[in-house]
Amino acid sequence: TQLLEQSPQFLSIQEGENLTVYCNSSSVFSSLQWYRQEPGEGPVLLVTVVTGGEVKKLKRLTFQFGDARKDSSLHITAAQPGDTGLYLCAVGYSSASKIIFGSGTRLSIRP
């Protein structure tokens, strides 16, 4: 059983549309991260959310941490082909540098 469940697994939409991807868990976390991974590259950290109910914006991307700190969502407004990639939610593990990643959402934006 995955600690972090992401949905949907795959998403293909038209340029200009809006979309939301989800990251869910039965565990409570002190913080949660979102990464984007493009083909041929490693994951790149987009944002870290810390407080329950927190909303962070990064240009057209809006990240929300659930009130109970068990889930998070990523909303993209007016998607562009450059948004294509694998979106991963992740949590840090105790005092280590170990990161536990979700299963990922593979996003494709059609021009």
Next chain:
Amino acid sequence: KAGVTQTPRYLIKTRGQQVTLSCSPISGHRSVSWYQQTPGQGLQFLFEYFSETQRNKGNFPGRFSGRQFSNSRSEMNVSTLELGDSALYLCASSLAQGRKETQYFGPGTRLLVL
């Protein structure tokens, strides 16, 4: 500042062989972590090195090992390769150890075992 570099970028091996992958962290970073990424299992933590010592280890067999040198560069070794070891191996570095430290990932080494 140069990012995390990994060599080689691509590698083809046959079952039973061994392989060594290399990772050079961002200058000044002392923590290096390794991850395996496969379509079926996703991204999974292998191990972390800090100050030349393995600090944490994931749930992988003993065929997977690593080390870190005094300049923080790290190597990962996989012995007696199996078909299931085909994966993208990612290295990440951070200034220090701990979940609050931002980790920067390299582009990975894609290993194909035939």
